[in-house]
Every structure is written in C-alpha cells, then in structure tokens.
Amino acid sequence: MQTAEVTPQNPGPQEKLRRLEAAISPLGSALVAFSGGVDSSLALAAATRALGAERVLAVTSNNETYLPSELDLARDFAASLGVEHLIVNTRELDDPSYAENPTNRCYFCKSTLYGDLAVLARKRGYACVLDGANADDENDYRPGRAAAKENGVVSPLSETGLTKDDVREVARLLDLPTWDKPALACLSSRFPYGERITPEKLARVARAEEFLRSKGFRQVRVRHHENSTARLEVAEDEMERVFALRAEISSELKDAGFLYVALELSPYRSGSLNAPLEKRDGASGKQKRRLPVL
Numbered sequence: 001m002q003t004a005e006v007t008p009q010n011p012g013p014q015e016k017l018r019r020l021e022a023a024i025s026p027l028g029s030a031l032v033a034f035s036g037g038v039d040s041s042l043a044l045a046a047a048t049r050a051l052g053a054e055r056v057l058a059v060t061s062n063n064e065t066y067l068p069s070e071l072d073l074a075r076d077f078a079a080s081l082g083v084e085h086l087i088v089n090t091r092e093l094d095d096p097s098y099a100e101n102p103t104n105r106c107y108f109c110k111s112t113l114y115g116d117l118a119v120l121a122r123k124r125g126y127a128c129v130l131d132g133a134n135a136d137d138e139n140d141y142r143p144g145r146a147a148a149k150e151n152g153v154v155s156p157l158s159e160t161g162l163t164k165d166d167v168r169e170v171a172r173l174l175d176l177p178t179w180d181k182p183a184l185a186c187l188s189s190r191f192p193y194g195e196r197i198t199p200e201k202l203a204r205v206a207r208a209e210e211f212l213r214s215k216g217f218r219q220v221r222v223r224h225h226e227n228s229t230a231r232l233e234v235a236e237d238e239m240e241r242v243f244a245l246r247a248e249i250s251s252e253l254k255d256a257g258f259l260y261v262a263l264e265l266s267p268y269r270s271g272s273l274n275a276p277l278e279k280r281d282g283a284s285g286k287q288k289r290r291l292p293v294l
Contacts, residue, residue, distance in 0.1 A: 013173040016166055021050040023156045029055040030130040030154070031121040033113065034085070036060065036074035039164075040132030041178040042171045043157060045081060047130060053082040057126055061090045061113055064202040065186040069210055077177065090116050093199060103143075103193050109186070110144035114151035130154045136164045182219045183270065190224050200257075204228075207256040215245065219268050228259040236267035 011019075024030070024047050032044045047056045058078045062071050071087070078085035090113050092098045098108040117129045131148060133155040138145065148155065157167060171179035188197050190205050201224055208222040208230060219235040230253050234242045242249065242263060250261045 013166075013169045016160070016162060017046070017170050017173060019160045020046045020156055020162065020170070023160050024050040024130070027051065027127050027130070027154065029125070029127045031057045031059055031117060031124065031126040031128070033117055033129060033131045033153070034058040034060050034074060034078065035066075035132070036070050036077060036178070037132065037184060038171055038176070038178040038181050039134055039157060039167055041077055041176055041181075042167050042174070043130060043132040044078070044083065045171075045174055045176055046156070048081045048083055055126075056083045057121075057124060058083050058085045059117060059120065060085065060087050062087045063089050063091065064093060064199045064206075065109075065188050067184070067187070067206055067210060067213075069213065070184070086120075088116065088120070093197065098188075099197050101188070101191055101193055101195055101197050105143070105188060105193070107143035107147050109188070110147035111150070114147055114153050118151050118153075128152070128154045130156065133158045134164055134167050135161050190222060192223075192225065195224070195226060204257045205230075208253050208258070211252050211256075212242075212249070215249075217242065221268060222253070223264075228257065230258040230261045231264050232262065233264045233266075233268040239267060 020042075029051060030047050032040065032047055034040045034044050044056070044058050058074075058081075060066075060071065060074050075085060092109045092112050095108050095112060098105055098112075114129060114131075121127075121129050129151065131153050133145065133148065134157040138158055162170065168179050187202050187205050187209075191197055191201070205222050205224050209220060212220045212222070212232075212234075217234055217238055219238070221233040223231040223233065225231055232242065232249070246263070253261045
C-alpha cells in the first residue's frame with residue numbers, strides 16, 4: 001500500500017486517528033457492529049481507545065452467510081482489545097425478500113441486523129450502534145447504507161472522511177492484524193441476483209472457500225451459478241497456482257456438492273456479478289449506477 005503525501009488537506013495517519021477518536025468520544029458508549037473486516041476492526045479499536053473497553057460492546061452476526069473461520073478471527077481480535085463480544089444470529093434468510101436475492105438484497109439484511117442491534121443497545125444501556133462504513137461506501141451502490149441511516153447507526157469512519165485506503169493506513173499505524181486483510185463480502189454475494197439463496201447453497205460455498213483459503217489463496221470467490229456450477233475467481237498472481245491444483249480443487253468442490261467446477265479466466269475483480277446489470281443499464285441508456293463491491 002502506497003502512503004500518500006501528508007498535506008493540510010491530507011493529514012497523516014496520526015491526525016486521522018485523532019479526528020476519528022474525537023468523533024467517537026462524545027458518544028459516551030457504543031455497541032459496535034463487528035464483522036471482523038478491516039473497517040469494523042478499526043471502528044472497534046478506535047471506540048475502545050476513545051471510550052474505554054468497559055463502555056464498548058462488540059456484536060457479530062453469525063449465520064449461514066458468514067465463514068466459520070472468520071468468527072474465530074473476530075473472537076480473537078475482540079479479546080485482544082479486552083471488550084465484551086457477543087455472537088448473535090439475525091436470521092436474514094427467514095425473510096423472503098432477502099432469500100429471493102433481489103438487487104437490493106443488502107437493504108433487507110442490514111435492516112434486520114441494525115434493527116436487532118438497536119434493540120440490544122437499548123436493553124444493554126449503550127448510547128448508539130456504531131458501524132465500520134467508510135467514506136468510499138457513500139459513493140457506491142450500497143442499499144444497506146439506507147438501512148443504517150433508518151436505524152440511526154453512527155458511522156464515524158465515513159463521518160470523518162476516511163476512505164478505504166485511509167482505514168488501512170490508520171489500522172496499520174495501530175498494528176491491527178486486519179490492516180491488509182482482503183475484502184470479504186458476505187457469502188450471499190456469491191450468487192447472481194435472482195438466484196434464490198438457501199442454507200444448503202451457502203454451506204456449499206462456505207466449504208469451498210474455506211478449503212481454498214486453507215490452501216493459501218487470499219483473494220478468492222466461489223461464485224454459485226445455476227445447475228450447481230462453481231465459478232472460481234482468484235487474484236491474478238494466484239491464477240497459475242489454482243490451475244496447478246485444479247484436480248484437487250475440483251475433487252473437493254464436487255464432494256461439497258457442486259456438479260461442475262470452472263475457473264474464471266479473468267482475475268478476480270470486485271463486483272463481477274454486477275456485469276449483467278451494467279450491461280442492461282448501458283443498453284437502455286440509463287445513467288451508469290454505482291454498484292456494490294462483492
């Protein structure tokens with residue numbers, strides 16, 4: 001990661017951290033929606049520094065859309081900060097509006113999550129729900145942001161203007177283990193819009209991605225297509241290795257329940273499943289929408 005030149009308009013990481021903590025300190029206490037990614041990790045660490053561990057509660061939603069290995073990492077990180085960490089199951093798949101996988105699927109997920117967390121915060125006496133949304137998220141197509149605002153969620157990273165690069169820079173300053181962690185959207189993002197999401201399909205994807213991560217692949221997606229087809233996307237510098245392991249990978253994924261296993265010849269790029277929407281909008285002459293990172 002390249003470090004930008006420090007200027008009055010672009011302060012260094014120490015000043016960015018100071019501003020972040022200054023934004024959080026007046027809250028008094030906070031329940032932090034903590035997924036374990038770099039954004040929510042920084043939000044949790046900054047809240048702990050600004051408010052004190054005894055006035056912060058980390059809450060992770062553990063359901064079928066969350067990799068089991070990620071939960072272990074989230075537990076370890078919260079424990080390292082000395083904050084209380086609760087695991088909840090918000091049961092997004094019980095909502096047909098979510099399970100049918102429309103283009104605004106994330107709205108229904110976040111609406112359920114933040115609604116439940118707001119109730120929990122009130123019961124436990126925390127002043128607010130705080131999340132890890134950053135300034136870049138405000139410029140993308142992210143239906144979940146509407147749900148956050150509807151539920152009064154506080155987003156200090158965004159409010160202090162921290163971009164994704166800023167988040168990594170400040171996280172690195174604090175020596176957080178997640179500072180260079182690859183982006184990892186929920187497993188529902190592995191399905192093309194309109195393909196119904198079920199616990200069985202999610203378990204299939206989870207097993208496949210856990211296997212690939214165990215083989216050392218850092219940036220990987222197992223896209224689930226109709227007819228139980230797995231389409232693998234990996235970073236460009238891992239293409240040769242995934243092809244070299246093709247027999248082992250194919251065997252494992254078919255054992256997990258996929259009928260076919262294919263390798264995407266283009267390297268991983270965020271939002272690749274948005275291609276049909278982009279093509280449709282282009283053909284209709286609509287203004288190009290900003291689409292979510294998947």
